[in-house]
Amino acid sequence: MSDTDEEVITEAHGAGGGQMRELIEELAVSRFEDGAADVPLAALDDGSVQRLANGGGSLVVTTDSHVVKPQFFRGGDIGRLAVSGTVNDLAMMGATEPIALTCSLIVEAGTPVETVERVMESMGETSEEAGAPITTGDTKVMGSGDIDTIAINTTGVGVVPQGSHVPDAGLSTGDKLIVTGTIGDHGISLLSEREGFDFEGDLESDVAPVNDLVATAMDAGEVTAMKDPTRGGLATSLNEMASKAEVGIEIDETAIPISGAVASAGEVLGIEPLNVANEGKVVMGVESDDADAVLAAIQAHPQGEDAAIVGEVVADHAGRVILDTGFGNRYLSEPEGEQLPRIC
């Protein structure tokens, strides 16, 4: 292979879609021995699940590095995003009571200490809000110009009763799909801010820990699969759920809650709200008989008032998502390419 056609990492590799998954499968999964029997690395789920040797439960572990730009944005900051992202990934596996979070900072030399302080303050507050203790950490400094300001890794650990974790792949025909609130807020708000648009303050990120909301939903009925639609948005999450369970998903587009501000800004920016990150929302499959009870429980939660049933799982179209637009059906595919770099 000549230097000129040397394969390089592109921003599309970080966009959370198919190119990233292929890269991870090719580069990492094939190389790592993996002791996580229940949900291994190869499942590319939100985290891993493995039984503790003494039979006392299953360990759930998840990790995320956060590189969002700007670090402080409308509705949140990189610290709140880091804690929420990791708490939410644990919750997506059914581990709604995190037992440990880690905080590892990489900071650029020359960054004002006050900036780091604000981020730590926010992490502490969000950790308390989520009931997720930060128990250990690490700090590295890179030279000026070697990293853009700050990156944060948070890793989360939870324990669930053996066999009670919720995998991405759990959908069955007949399950209803619920989204817990308006879609597209984080991505559209962040992008509009980054592009210098001012939509009169109607837009802000939805970044928040949703573990309590998820616990409420799980108490109300049988939740079969969950994703938090971050990078790649609801479109990517639905496609992953359909593909992993080898089922079809039919979505009623008009039922998807999207705020007026997000819809308008999305049109101006030329960005589809279904394709962008949410940082405080969940899409979940629920057994048909339980769907109304789960929806009611979610709507009664302070974070769930806009929740809606948006579709159902069908036997046809295995691995695909069909969108009923109100004027006809089309496949909803996941966004490819770079979409929005450094969105989380």
Next chain:
Amino acid sequence: MSDTDEEVITEAHGAGGGQMRELIEELAVSRFEDGAADVPLAALDDGSVQRLANGGGSLVVTTDSHVVKPQFFRGGDIGRLAVSGTVNDLAMMGATEPIALTCSLIVEAGTPVETVERVMESMGETSEEAGAPITTGDTKVMGSGDIDTIAINTTGVGVVPQGSHVPDAGLSTGDKLIVTGTIGDHGISLLSEREGFDFEGDLESDVAPVNDLVATAMDAGEVTAMKDPTRGGLATSLNEMASKAEVGIEIDETAIPISGAVASAGEVLGIEPLNVANEGKVVMGVESDDADAVLAAIQAHPQGEDAAIVGEVVADHAGRVILDTGFGNRYLSEPEGEQLPRIC
């Protein structure tokens, strides 16, 4: 406060010494609620230890981000360093059988895929060598120029029988101090390579997982405290151990194993081997009666042939390290300031 005297992050804040600890205490520890009862965040140990609710043991969690430059160096690479660093931090707490490691990559757009591939290959091999399964991961891409090539966070999880973890603060008067091999190899080798010196290939990093070596030592006698002397070197680790246990440590400088190549290169570079990172060595306190047995067991291990007893714990000079140079005594202080940025 005016802009001109605004406090900024400096490379000294990442050097692993007192300035870093102060920053962490001021910025993070004070802000984070921490549920880790046995070893909390505030202990600034190698990781956290907390009891599992069902009484089945204590959970040990540790995290490290790795930003070493260059990414490939004599004796290793950033992937081997990341896995070893985290496995070793778990081992320092007494968790010699990791149950899960995470791998979170931040990669610069434009990085050759082959570079990432080599790093993943190395992580997989080191994970297998250590018996430490990588169970989950994450990938983020930053724009070209936003990060220098690649940073890796690895977080590790282990379980130990309740109460059997080994804290940094465990030293008691009379304990012997053992180092498991030659000191200074990683730091001196990396710095000489970075500065363009060629010491005829005698120098290379010692980066390796030492969990098996540690298990061997713990089987042979009572290990009371352990550190892997990474950033800040043996000098920093000894000072931390003395300070946390509120004891004095007397070290016989002539007993510290240092290779001829490291000693010579250290002189040429003007760097003290006791002040630089090791990535495959341990300094441990051992109960006096067990010291010979533990030393023999370590020396019989493939990674421990150069091990030596280098000193002992005394009641005087609480919190200080006294170095007997052979020509008299002096306090061994920990290095301050930036020393070697991006050494790990």
